[in-house]
Amino acid sequence: MIDLLSVDFMQRALIAALLVGTVAPMVGIFLVQRRLSLIGDGMGHVALAGVAIGLVSGTAPVLTALVAAVIAAVVIELLRARGRTNGDVALAVIFYGGIAGGVVIISKSSSGTPANLMKYLFGSILTTQRTDLYVFAGLALLISVTTWALRPRLFAVANDEEYARAVGLPVLPLNIVLAALTATTVVVAMRVVGLLLISALMIVPNAASQLVANSFSGGLGWAIAFGLVSSVGGVALSYPLDTPSGGTIVLLAVALFVVTAVVTGVMARVGGRRHDVAETHPHEHGAECGHPAVTHGDHVDYVHDGHLHAAHEGHYDEHGVHHDGVPEPAGTTPGLTSATPGPTTGPTSGPTTGARP
Known part of the structure; x- marks a missing residue:
C-alpha cells in the first residue's frame, strides 16, 4: 500500500475511486427503491454520445457527456410522467440510440481510436489527471x-409515489432531480469504472x-x-494484479x-434455532382451547401445564413458567400481562401473527 501511495497516478486514482465509491451508492439507493436499477446503463450509453461529441468538437468530453446525460435523464422522466410511453421503453430507446450515436460520431473524430473508446466504456482510472480530479x-x-x-x-x-403526491410533494421535480443526479454520477464515474x-x-x-x-x-x-x-x-488490487481497474472494482x-x-443467510439459520422449543406439544392452542393467554411483547403466549408456550414456525417455543397467576418468563424476558385469547394457527400450519420472530 505504501508503494501505491508513492506513485502520483495511483494517488489520483485512489482519490477518484474514493469520490465515486461515496456518491454512486448514495444515488443508487433511490434507484433500487424505484426498481430502476438499470437506468445507470442507459445514462452511460447516452454519456458515450456526449463524449463522442466532445471529441469531435474539441470540447471537454466530461462537459459534453454531462450535458447529454442530464438532457436524456430529464426526457425519460417527462415521457414516463406523461404516460406517452412507459419507463422501460423510454429507457430502451435512449439506451440503444445513445450507444449507436456515440459509436458513429466517435468514428469521425481523429481521437476516435478503439483505445480511446475503450477508455470511456470500461474506465481508465490510471490516466486520471489533476484537472479531472477537480471536476x-x-x-x-x-x-x-x-x-x-x-x-x-x-x-x-421512491417508496410510494402516489402517497408522496397525495401529501403534496412535488413528485415530478424530485424525479427529475434524481434523474439528473444519476446522470451526473455516471459522468463522474466514467473514468473510474x-x-x-x-x-x-x-x-x-x-x-x-x-x-x-x-x-x-x-x-x-x-x-x-x-x-x-x-x-x-478494486483500484488497489488492479495495480499489483495488472488488471483493468473498472472490471476489478465491479x-x-x-x-x-x-x-x-x-x-x-448462515447467521439467520443459526439465529433462528436459538430458542427453547417445547419438548412435547401435541396440543393446538387457539381461542377456544381453554388455556389462558398472556401478551408477551408483540405476540401471545399460552399457559399450558404451568409453562408459557408460543407458536413459532411449525412448533411451540418455551417462554418460561407461570406460578399462581404470576408469569415468570425464562431468561431476561420482559414482564407479561394477561390478555384475552385470540385466534391462532397451530404448529402444523406454520408461523402465526403471534409467533416469535
Whole structure:
C-alpha cells in the first residue's frame, strides 16, 4: 500500500475511486427503491454520445457527456410522467440510440481510436489527471449535498409515489432531480469504472446493504461502506494484479455481495434455532382451547401445564413458567400481562401473527 501511495497516478486514482465509491451508492439507493436499477446503463450509453461529441468538437468530453446525460435523464422522466410511453421503453430507446450515436460520431473524430473508446466504456482510472480530479470533486460534492438535503423527500417519492403526491410533494421535480443526479454520477464515474459498468457500482453495494441493514439510513451507510471498499479496494488490487481497474472494482463489489449473502443467510439459520422449543406439544392452542393467554411483547403466549408456550414456525417455543397467576418468563424476558385469547394457527400450519420472530 505504501508503494501505491508513492506513485502520483495511483494517488489520483485512489482519490477518484474514493469520490465515486461515496456518491454512486448514495444515488443508487433511490434507484433500487424505484426498481430502476438499470437506468445507470442507459445514462452511460447516452454519456458515450456526449463524449463522442466532445471529441469531435474539441470540447471537454466530461462537459459534453454531462450535458447529454442530464438532457436524456430529464426526457425519460417527462415521457414516463406523461404516460406517452412507459419507463422501460423510454429507457430502451435512449439506451440503444445513445450507444449507436456515440459509436458513429466517435468514428469521425481523429481521437476516435478503439483505445480511446475503450477508455470511456470500461474506465481508465490510471490516466486520471489533476484537472479531472477537480471536476470530479466538484460534481461529487454537488451530488452529495443535493442527495443529503433531499433524502427524506427522495425516499418518500421512491417508496410510494402516489402517497408522496397525495401529501403534496412535488413528485415530478424530485424525479427529475434524481434523474439528473444519476446522470451526473455516471459522468463522474466514467473514468473510474467505465460507462458500461457504472450501474453496477450504484446498485450492487445497495443490494448488499439490504441484507444487513434494518432501516433506510442504516442501508445508506452500509451501501457507502461497501462502495468505498469496492472502489478503493478494486483500484488497489488492479495495480499489483495488472488488471483493468473498472472490471476489478465491479468484481470486488459482486464478491462482497456474495459473501454478505452467505454470511447473513448462515447467521439467520443459526439465529433462528436459538430458542427453547417445547419438548412435547401435541396440543393446538387457539381461542377456544381453554388455556389462558398472556401478551408477551408483540405476540401471545399460552399457559399450558404451568409453562408459557408460543407458536413459532411449525412448533411451540418455551417462554418460561407461570406460578399462581404470576408469569415468570425464562431468561431476561420482559414482564407479561394477561390478555384475552385470540385466534391462532397451530404448529402444523406454520408461523402465526403471534409467533416469535
